[in-house]
Amino acid sequence: MTASTASCCGGAAVQESSAGGCCGSESKQRTDWILWGCGSAVVLGYLGYWISGQGHSITLPWLSTMVHTAHEMVNAMWWGILSAAFFVGLLGRIPRELVMSVLGQGGSKRGVFRATLAGLLLDLCNHGILMVGMKLYERGASIGQVMAFLIASPWNSLTLTLILVGLIGLKWTLLFILASLVIAWISGMIFDRLVATGSLPANPYATEITEVAFLPALKDTWRQQDWSLPSLLRMFWQGLKESKMVLRWVFFGVVLVALIRAFVPEDSFGVWFGASFGGLILTLLATTVIEVCSEGSSPIAADLFNRAAAPGNAFTFLMAGAATDYTEIMSLKDTTKSWKIALFLPLITVPQVLLIGWLMNIAGV
Numbered sequence: 001m002t003a004s005t006a007s008c009c010g011g012a013a014v015q016e017s018s019a020g021g022c023c024g025s026e027s028k029q030r031t032d033w034i035l036w037g038c039g040s041a042v043v044l045g046y047l048g049y050w051i052s053g054q055g056h057s058i059t060l061p062w063l064s065t066m067v068h069t070a071h072e073m074v075n076a077m078w079w080g081i082l083s084a085a086f087f088v089g090l091l092g093r094i095p096r097e098l099v100m101s102v103l104g105q106g107g108s109k110r111g112v113f114r115a116t117l118a119g120l121l122l123d124l125c126n127h128g129i130l131m132v133g134m135k136l137y138e139r140g141a142s143i144g145q146v147m148a149f150l151i152a153s154p155w156n157s158l159t160l161t162l163i164l165v166g167l168i169g170l171k172w173t174l175l176f177i178l179a180s181l182v183i184a185w186i187s188g189m190i191f192d193r194l195v196a197t198g199s200l201p202a203n204p205y206a207t208e209i210t211e212v213a214f215l216p217a218l219k220d221t222w223r224q225q226d227w228s229l230p231s232l233l234r235m236f237w238q239g240l241k242e243s244k245m246v247l248r249w250v251f252f253g254v255v256l257v258a259l260i261r262a263f264v265p266e267d268s269f270g271v272w273f274g275a276s277f278g279g280l281i282l283t284l285l286a287t288t289v290i291e292v293c294s295e296g297s298s299p300i301a302a303d304l305f306n307r308a309a310a311p312g313n314a315f316t317f318l319m320a321g322a323a324t325d326y327t328e329i330m331s332l333k334d335t336t337k338s339w340k341i342a343l344f345l346p347l348i349t350v351p352q353v354l355l356i357g358w359l360m361n362i363a364g365v
Contacts, residue, residue, distance in 0.1 A: 034251070034252055035248035038251035038255045039247070041070075041251075041255050042070050042251050045067045045070025045258065046070045046071055048067040049071035052064075054071075055068050061262075062262040062263060065258070065262040066258040066261070069261050069262075070258060073254045073257060074254070081131070081247070085239040086236050087132050087135075088135045088242055089239025089240075090239070091136070092239065092242070093225055094221060103115055103136070103145055107142050111142065112142075112145055112185055112188035112192060114145075115144075115146070115152075116149070116151075116152045116181055116184045116185045118152075119133075119150065119151070119184065120152045120181060129149070130331055131239075132149075134331055136149060138205055139205065140206045142191075142192055142195065143192070143200065144187075144188040144193075144195070147184075147188050147191045148185060151183060151184035151187055151188075151323070152180060161173060167305070167306075168301075168306070175360070176314075179315065179356050183319065183349060183353060183356070186352065190348050191341075191344070194344070200338070200340060200344065201336070201338050201340070203336075253325075253327050273308050273313050274313075275308065276361075279310055279313055280312060280313055280316060280354060280358060280361065283316050283320075284353075286317070287320045288320065300317060301314040301317045301318050310364070311360045311361065311363075312357035312358055312362075312364065313357065315360055316354065316357035319349070319353045320353050324346045329342045329345060
């Protein structure tokens with residue numbers, strides 16, 4: 001006979017199974033249909049590209065477009081996702097106090113500034129950065145620090161910066177970077193201020209920061225860890241498992257991009273998105289609808305810069321793509337358990353992006 005126990009999920013009496021599960025077993029058995037459904041579609045599309053001779057044997061134009069999209073997106077994102085899984089697993093090994101000592105105290109100007117620089121310097125694509133950002137939240141970073149980290153990061157990696165220099169020139173690339181850092185820092189400060197006034201919920205993982213001697217603490221942590229190959233593989237696998245919440249929306253985004261490319265014509269792309277207020281708004285709408293990873297956004301932004309002669313539109317496409325990215329919004333919602341925090345991301349950042357984009361168009365004309 002099983003004993004009736006208090007539920008760990010809310011206090012109602014439940015029957016404790018012989019396996020010892022209490023509420024958790026049922027939730028663990030749920031299938032994540034978005035993750036597995038969209039993930040399977042992406043894998044099948046990628047394999048279909050090669051099986052069909054790079055899509056040449058596919059007679060249906062829309063299907064050919066979709067397998068080409070799956071191939072292109074996977075090739076663009078795989079390194080960022082795998083690198084991010086490694087960093088997420090590595091963060092799990094680093095003491096929380098050490099991580100937060102580097103970022104500084106949440107809710108402070110210095111803490112947000114440090115998070116902004118960290119986002120700029122970490123060489124990962126936007127989806128990889130998102131996985132690391134969610135881990136930072138779980139390690140106690142303030143929501144302002146997380147937002148500054150995410151906003152500063154998407155296309156500011158060394159690789160993509162060099163690509164942009166070749167596509168639009170050094171002057172405009174540096175201007176884009178500076179403008180993105182300003183938006184990231186201002187947005188982080190606004191988010192922390194909203195938390196301080198009670199308008200947004202605070203990070204439940206946050207603690208008071210105690211000063212830690214960074215290098216000695218890092219050396220001690222390094223010596224205490226097992227860095228053998230099996231241990232590193234376990235660390236990577238753990239990071240990948242902890243990133244499932246983000247991966248589900250990444251796969252969903254790839255499927256959505258494939259559908260848009262297959263059924264929405266883009267012949268008028270360079271004509272509609274000129275250096276006008278209307279073109280700026282259309283660019284915002286396009287980057288909101290089209291889920292493009294950082295590797296894919298840079299060439300499109302360069303096309304807006306060169307063919308449409310609209311530097312502000314190019315900047316808007318790069319920045320608003322992260323600010324309105326539903327992968328980012330849904331991952332924030334799942335991690336923070338707050339729709340309000342997730343939806344405030346576009347509400348706070350998009351007006352700044354549009355203003356700076358409009359000024360860039362005026363200066364570039």
